[in-house]
Amino acid sequence: MRDAFGNFLRQPGAxxxxxxxxxxxxFVVFGGVDLVALMGAASWVNFAANMGxxxxxxxxxxxxxxxxxxxxxxxxxxxxTVAIVSGHYELPIMFGMIAALGLGVIxxxxxxxxxxxxxxxxxIITLGTLVAMQGIVLTASKLLTGAAxxxxxxxxxxxxxFGSLLGASHQVIIIWWIITAVVFWFVVHKQRFGNxxxxxxxDRDSARNAGIPVxxxxxxxxxxxxxxxxxxxxxxxxxxxxxxxxxxMGIIFNVIVSVVVGGTLLTGGFGSVIxxxxxxxxxxxxNQGIYFTEIDRNWSNxxxxxxxxxxxxxxxxxxxxxLSMVTRKKTPAPAVQAAARP
Amino acid sequence: MxxxxxxxxxxxxxxxFGPIDVLHEISLKVNExxxxxxxxxxxxxxxxxxxxxxxxxxxxxxxxxMDGKPVSFNRPREAQDMGIATVxxxxxxxxxMSVGRNFFAGNEPTKGVGPxxxxxxxxxxxxxxxxxxxxxITRITDGDRLVGGLSGGxxxxxxxxxxxxxxxxxxxxxxxxxxxxxxxxxxxxxxxxEAKRRGLAVIFITHQVMHAMAVGDHFxxxxxxxxxxxxxKGEKTREEIAxxxxxxxxxxxxxxxxxxxxxxxxGHVPEPAH
Numbered sequence: 001m002r003d004a005f006g007n008f009l010r011q012p013g014a015x016x017x018x019x020x021x022x023x024x025x026x027f028v029v030f031g032g033v034d035l036v037a038l039m040g041a042a043s044w045v046n047f048a049a050n051m052g053x054x055x056x057x058x059x060x061x062x063x064x065x066x067x068x069x070x071x072x073x074x075x076x077x078x079x080x081t082v083a084i085v086s087g088h089y090e091l092p093i094m095f096g097m098i099a100a101l102g103l104g105v106i107x108x109x110x111x112x113x114x115x116x117x118x119x120x121x122x123x124i125i126t127l128g129t130l131v132a133m134q135g136i137v138l139t140a141s142k143l144l145t146g147a148a149x150x151x152x153x154x155x156x157x158x159x160x161x162f163g164s165l166l167g168a169s170h171q172v173i174i175i176w177w178i179i180t181a182v183v184f185w186f187v188v189h190k191q192r193f194g195n196x197x198x199x200x201x202x203d204r205d206s207a208r209n210a211g212i213p214v215x216x217x218x219x220x221x222x223x224x225x226x227x228x229x230x231x232x233x234x235x236x237x238x239x240x241x242x243x244x245x246x247x248x249m250g251i252i253f254n255v256i257v258s259v260v261v262g263g264t265l266l267t268g269g270f271g272s273v274i275x276x277x278x279x280x281x282x283x284x285x286x287n288q289g290i291y292f293t294e295i296d297r298n299w300s301n302x303x304x305x306x307x308x309x310x311x312x313x314x315x316x317x318x319x320x321x322x323l324s325m326v327t328r329k330k331t332p333a334p335a336v337q338a339a340a341r342p
Numbered sequence: 343m344x345x346x347x348x349x350x351x352x353x354x355x356x357x358x359f360g361p362i363d364v365l366h367e368i369s370l371k372v373n374e375x376x377x378x379x380x381x382x383x384x385x386x387x388x389x390x391x392x393x394x395x396x397x398x399x400x401x402x403x404x405x406x407x408m409d410g411k412p413v414s415f416n417r418p419r420e421a422q423d424m425g426i427a428t429v430x431x432x433x434x435x436x437x438x439m440s441v442g443r444n445f446f447a448g449n450e451p452t453k454g455v456g457p458x459x460x461x462x463x464x465x466x467x468x469x470x471x472x473x474x475x476x477x478x479i480t481r482i483t484d485g486d487r488l489v490g491g492l493s494g495g496x497x498x499x500x501x502x503x504x505x506x507x508x509x510x511x512x513x514x515x516x517x518x519x520x521x522x523x524x525x526x527x528x529x530x531x532x533x534x535x536e537a538k539r540r541g542l543a544v545i546f547i548t549h550q551v552m553h554a555m556a557v558g559d560h561f562x563x564x565x566x567x568x569x570x571x572x573x574x575k576g577e578k579t580r581e582e583i584a585x586x587x588x589x590x591x592x593x594x595x596x597x598x599x600x601x602x603x604x605x606x607x608x609g610h611v612p613e614p615a616h
Contacts, residue, residue: 190460191452191460191461192459195439195443196448198436198439198443199447202437202439203434203435206434206435206447207436209419209428209434210447210448211419211422211448211449212447269436269438270438322488323438323490324491
């Protein structure tokens with residue numbers, strides 16, 4: 001039992017799980033929250049799902065030692081693309097969707113190529129593409145439609161798959177989030193791709209020398225994060241039947257906070273999909289769950305800040321615990337070890 | 343020994359970067375089951391020589407031969423495929439990854455088919471632990487353990503074990519003992535002897551004469567990009583080698599100076615120069 005708990009603490013996501021439990025306890029004790037009502041509520045799950053689909057690839061990039069903040073512009077870019085192509089020009093929704101996802105592939109490729117071809121940190125590169133994309137989206141929508149807000153009506157199949165509500169108010173994107181998480185969990189933690197990813201984040205040059213296709217993986221990861229962002233934007237446009245040009249600056253920090261609370265090491269080489277998933281949930285519970293408490297919601301940012309610091313401190317200490325791990329169950333008795341030594 | 347074909351041989355290799363000549367007419371050979379110690383002070387051109395051997399740089403002039411046949415490497419990967427493995431100070435190990443995952447990074451064993459092929463963690467862990475234990479590191483028993491928790495010597499040994507397992511024939515060790523304590527260094531030297539016993543050709547780069555003397559069969563001293571001395575085990579004493587590395591007789595001169603000073607100053611040593 002003690003061993004099981006010890007092993008749990010050594011997982012990258014342990015800090016996030018404990019933070020989530022801590023936040024819920026805090027809300028129950030100090031906020032008088034009704035847990036059943038909170039669990040049944042859609043607001044925070046919807047919030048988490050919209051953020052979580054982007055947080056997973058952004059987190060993987062962070063594990064690989066890179067950062068992508070252009071996602072802030074890519075979400076509105078995705079929804080505007082669908083709305084302009086299929087709403088303003090009234091092309092079939094399929095074209096709008098392909099255009100939105102294709103835009104993600106293009107911008108992701110640009111981010112990735114610039115990152116591997118130059119020595120400029122990816123934070124700066126994606127800051128550049130972030131601002132550039134904001135300009136492009138605003139200009140394009142003004143030029144093409146004359147407005148900064150465009151309506152779009154999706155046919156029923158697209159509405160069902162990407163913009164419907166499950167039950168009363170849970171968005172279908174929650175399902176997409178779970179699928180994304182499961183697929184990425186499998187690829188990262190069960191397949192060799194994951195090994196390459198961690199090696200890349202641990203020591204890029206050694207990984208390259210070991211024959212890991214570091215450059216190709218960097219580009220792939222940037223494409224995944226940008227495309228995930230346009231996918232979320234696309235779903236939002238289909239759900240709300242319209243899209244607006246917006247800054248999208250807030251989501252950048254929300255995503256990064258979620259990823260870091262989830263136990264991802266900012267400098268790369270450590271993290272997990274489960275951690276990122278739970279980190280996103282934690283962030284969403286703080287951000288949206290506060291409405292279910294008696295706590296003045298103006299405090300929510302303070303709580304998020306404190307959670308971030310506490311979670312990161314926990315992650316730090318759990319990581320050093322993981323480094324000092326000597327499993328008791330597999331180690332032979334000390335006498336045997338001493339005898340084995342010459 | 344001299345009638346054997348060397349595994350790796352360099353014949354009059356020059357390397358220049360633009361107008362700057364770094365290596366001059368380097369001729370070296372290393373046989374199976376032999377340790378060639380490459381000695382040299384900082385800036386003597388050791389790193390450039392290693393990089394030339396491991397395919398990072400290409401020789402400007404001269405030729406390289408493996409098993410008597412001329413070879414040229416355009417990329418480090420080509421040298422690796424020919425069996426030349428380079429282990430740097432921290433040996434390309436990833437601190438936050440487990441022993442098993444480190445061992446197989448880039449060459450993971452998998453099971454299953456198609457898109458559901460998974461990394462065979464148990465197999466990787468079992469082989470990794472087996473191989474490092476065979477090299478004499480009995481302290482590593484759990485393949486899930488993170489490498490960052492191992493000592494520097496153990497990480498180095500893991501990297502050497504990995505190179506041996508993946509079929510290295512020439513093992514280039516770049517200052518493997520430089521950052522290690524006495525005990526840890528002894529550990530690595532044991533591994534070097536083990537690799538040699540298994541018939542690998544080892545090129546051991548160091549500036550610690552003691553470590554070189556402990557494992558070397560053959561020594562080459564590099565000064566300002568040229569081989570200043572080339573001799574076999576037992577032909578020179580430690581002091582002679584140290585003098586050579588420091589650039590000729592200057593070390594002996596320095597010692598003589600200090601001794602002379604001590605004789606005339608009641609056994610006190612001179613103030614170090616500033």
